[in-house]
Amino acid sequence: MAREPGYKELPIGGLILEAGNAIRYKTGGWRTYRPQVDKDTCIECLQCWLLCPDCCIYAENEKMEGYDYDHCKGCAICAKICPAKCIRMILETDPRGMADERGRYHSKSKNSSSVIDSKR
Amino acid sequence: MNKVVALTGNEAAAEAMRQINPDVVAAYPITPQTELMHKFSDFVADAVVKTEMILVESEHSAMSACIGACAAGARVMTATSANGLAFMWEVVYIAASLRLPIVMTVVNRALSGPINIHCDHSDTMGCRDSGWIQLYGENPQEAYDNIIQAIRIAEHPDVRLPVMPTFDGFIISHTLERLEILSDEEVGKFIGAWKPVHPLLDIAHPVTYGPLDLQDYYFEHKKGQAEAMKRAKGVVLAVGKEYGALSGREYGFFEEYKTRDAEQIILCLGSASGTVKSVVDGLREKGRRTGVLKLRMFRPFPAEEILSAIGHAKSIAVLDRAEGFSGLGGPLFPEVRSALYGRSDAKVINYVYGLGGRDLSPEMILSVFDDLEEGRITDREAVHLGVRI
Ligand code: SF4
Numbered sequence A: 001m002a003r004e005p006g007y008k009e010l011p012i013g014g015l016i017l018e019a020g021n022a023i024r025y026k027t028g029g030w031r032t033y034r035p036q037v038d039k040d041t042c043i044e045c046l047q048c049w050l051l052c053p054d055c056c057i058y059a060e061n062e063k064m065e066g067y068d069y070d071h072c073k074g075c076a077i078c079a080k081i082c083p084a085k086c087i088r089m090i091l092e093t094d095p096r097g098m099a100d101e102r103g104r105y106h107s108k109s110k111n112s113s114s115v116i117d118s119k120r
Numbered sequence B: 001m002n003k004v005v006a007l008t009g010n011e012a013a014a015e016a017m018r019q020i021n022p023d024v025v026a027a028y029p030i031t032p033q034t035e036l037m038h039k040f041s042d043f044v045a046d047a048v049v050k051t052e053m054i055l056v057e058s059e060h061s062a063m064s065a066c067i068g069a070c071a072a073g074a075r076v077m078t079a080t081s082a083n084g085l086a087f088m089w090e091v092v093y094i095a096a097s098l099r100l101p102i103v104m105t106v107v108n109r110a111l112s113g114p115i116n117i118h119c120d121h122s123d124t125m126g127c128r129d130s131g132w133i134q135l136y137g138e139n140p141q142e143a144y145d146n147i148i149q150a151i152r153i154a155e156h157p158d159v160r161l162p163v164m165p166t167f168d169g170f171i172i173s174h175t176l177e178r179l180e181i182l183s184d185e186e187v188g189k190f191i192g193a194w195k196p197v198h199p200l201l202d203i204a205h206p207v208t209y210g211p212l213d214l215q216d217y218y219f220e221h222k223k224g225q226a227e228a229m230k231r232a233k234g235v236v237l238a239v240g241k242e243y244g245a246l247s248g249r250e251y252g253f254f255e256e257y258k259t260r261d262a263e264q265i266i267l268c269l270g271s272a273s274g275t276v277k278s279v280v281d282g283l284r285e286k287g288r289r290t291g292v293l294k295l296r297m298f299r300p301f302p303a304e305e306i307l308s309a310i311g312h313a314k315s316i317a318v319l320d321r322a323e324g325f326s327g328l329g330g331p332l333f334p335e336v337r338s339a340l341y342g343r344s345d346a347k348v349i350n351y352v353y354g355l356g357g358r359d360l361s362p363e364m365i366l367s368v369f370d371d372l373e374e375g376r377i378t379d380r381e382a383v384h385l386g387v388r389i
């Protein structure tokens, strides 16, 4: 890893002079519970996208396309707000099951029978 | 050109603020500062300054508004006293650590309780570790001069720290004295145009103020702050010299009054030094080699310079107008003694005086010089000068 800057090299007062650099600060490690979304019951209302305090919901072509796990802190606001109740929170230590790397799974698909059944 | 006027300390401070004409002032009234802001509000109401005056609901809000305005890109000033300063505590630290060059006059008053509105230094001594530069003024003249210089010191690129010019409540704030003031043009030219650094309102260059700063960076930011405080010494001297060339009144870290050949020296801050000087004059006539070192700058602490100025004395009394509750006396004492430790043979003793506005009489000062000369007092314990037993 590169050497961190010394005190003379830093902007004074703890200021951050570069806009948008929080993306480089990965907060996903803070998570205890991980959200997962069932894309078979999701109604694409995008309320989760609107309310996630960390902008961790991917929305593409007006569809909810899973999670940015590098930054999602596991606060569960998305799960709480989801009107279709299709977001669940599973312990970070649980296996990922059939969900993909963005946390999407399909409860109605045959192949998804082994999806985790944690209740949270 | 100096103009001779008669003003109280508060009026002199308000006059300095009028001439500085800051962009934003956020303040809340508290005795004995109230009159200062009252006077300045007149200037705002009469539109003789272009200042945006923010009237807030508390001192915590006053300093918070000052921080916001200064970060946004404004030249900012305020003033307070005693419990007002105590109430803004957490944000006083934040102003310094964000490196915002705010100038806040503090009209010294005893902290409650029991509630008291008169002068001592418990308020500003309480925030000696907050990262603000502190300049103590002896009289309305110095109150005026210090405030003008404070702007230059605070905004200097090597410093970028807030400055707290202070003067004694009532004794100075409400006493009419003769002083000389500069013209508005001279003050304007001396302080120069305000140049904001990383202002929030510069939306083409977005910047974040006050982000979370954890184990990996906080220490470096504190080190930077400590170094800026050290650099402030050179800037205070340079600004004091330049101000001297303009006004005829040069300023340094302290005033040396008959100390060069003195065997007994009193070191003190603020209005007390005037009384000590007059006692020294009387003693000199009797051939007693006494002197006074009036400390102007308490933060940063000019330890080396104090050593060279008074290290030759036989005995030194440090007068503290605040009790430190350490069991060892006031806050000024340990710093002076550390400055001399191992490098001077002077015996250094501590007197706590004037708490809650108790007068410091010439007789009391005389008794201190007698103590010093006769070696009556041990250096193990502070004397509470003038307290009833
Ligand atoms: S709130 Fe629920 S239903 Fe709406 S888009 Fe998000 S996951 Fe789908």
Ligand code: SF4
Pocket: A035, A051, A052, A053, A054, A055, A056, A057, A067, A071, A072, A073, A074, A075, A076, A077, A078, A079
């Ligand atoms: S758990 Fe919280 S942080 Fe993570 S996606 Fe949901 S709302 Fe965002």
